[in-house]
Amino acid sequence: MQHRSIQLAVLDMAGTTVADDGLVLRAFDVAATAAGVPEDGPEREQARTYVLDTMGQSKIDVFRTLFGAEQRAQTANHAFEEAYARYVADGVLPIPGAAEAISKLREEGVKVVLTTGFSRSTQDQILEVLGWNDIADLSLCPADAGRGRPFPDLVLTAVLRTGIDDVAKVAVVGDTTSDILAGRRAGAAVVAGVLTGAHAEKDLRAAGATHVLHSVTELPELILSS
Numbered sequence: 001m002q003h004r005s006i007q008l009a010v011l012d013m014a015g016t017t018v019a020d021d022g023l024v025l026r027a028f029d030v031a032a033t034a035a036g037v038p039e040d041g042p043e044r045e046q047a048r049t050y051v052l053d054t055m056g057q058s059k060i061d062v063f064r065t066l067f068g069a070e071q072r073a074q075t076a077n078h079a080f081e082e083a084y085a086r087y088v089a090d091g092v093l094p095i096p097g098a099a100e101a102i103s104k105l106r107e108e109g110v111k112v113v114l115t116t117g118f119s120r121s122t123q124d125q126i127l128e129v130l131g132w133n134d135i136a137d138l139s140l141c142p143a144d145a146g147r148g149r150p151f152p153d154l155v156l157t158a159v160l161r162t163g164i165d166d167v168a169k170v171a172v173v174g175d176t177t178s179d180i181l182a183g184r185r186a187g188a189a190v191v192a193g194v195l196t197g198a199h200a201e202k203d204l205r206a207a208g209a210t211h212v213l214h215s216v217t218e219l220p221e222l223i224l225s226s
Contacts, residue, residue: 015175015197034079056176058148097217152186
């Protein structure tokens with residue numbers, strides 16, 4: 001049985017539990033071209049920088065901010081999803097030890113929810129490729145919650161769907177400042193950044209991380225230790 005009060009762990013996927021070898025940027029370049037961004041020059045570089053800065057957020061929201069017009073954003077998002085789907089089978093692997101960490105948490109009675117900024121179809125494809133369809137209690141994407149990160153909706157939806165009665169019993173883990181902001185805004189007791197993904201320790205701490213871990217493999221010890 002668990003020794004502390006955490007009853008739910010809300011874990012990000014890409015960069016936290018899943019390594020995708022830069023597929024997001026590869027797929028973004030396809031999306032940017034589809035949206036009419038020149039393949040070279042300052043506009044492309046500024047767009048790439050924005051994508052890196054907003055890692056973890058809902059992709060359609062990122063494209064809406066970048067491209068303004070809804071049709072252009074939808075064109076970019078469709079191209080992104082198609083490109084990522086082409087790349088995913090060859091470029092997605094579990095973060096070393098992530099599956100074992102998830103299993104340990106669940107064995108000790110902690111519910112686990114996997115979250116993403118991708119669409120449901122992309123999230124399902126990643127889970128299928130990894131053989132992770134049953135690894136967690138639940139998986140959620142922005143469409144399931146209303147808004148993606150950095151809003152707290154994914155975390156709060158996880159609380160509601162799993163029947164947890166207090167956000168003080170929740171741990172949120174992610175590799176981006178958006179993950180950290182979402183966890184803080186939801187009121188989670190533990191909001192941990194990991195160093196296996198997009199953002200550096202100083203950025204995660206500046207966003208309000210309560211802990212910074214080398215990887216998600218350290219989470220069971222953090223929340224199960226007496």
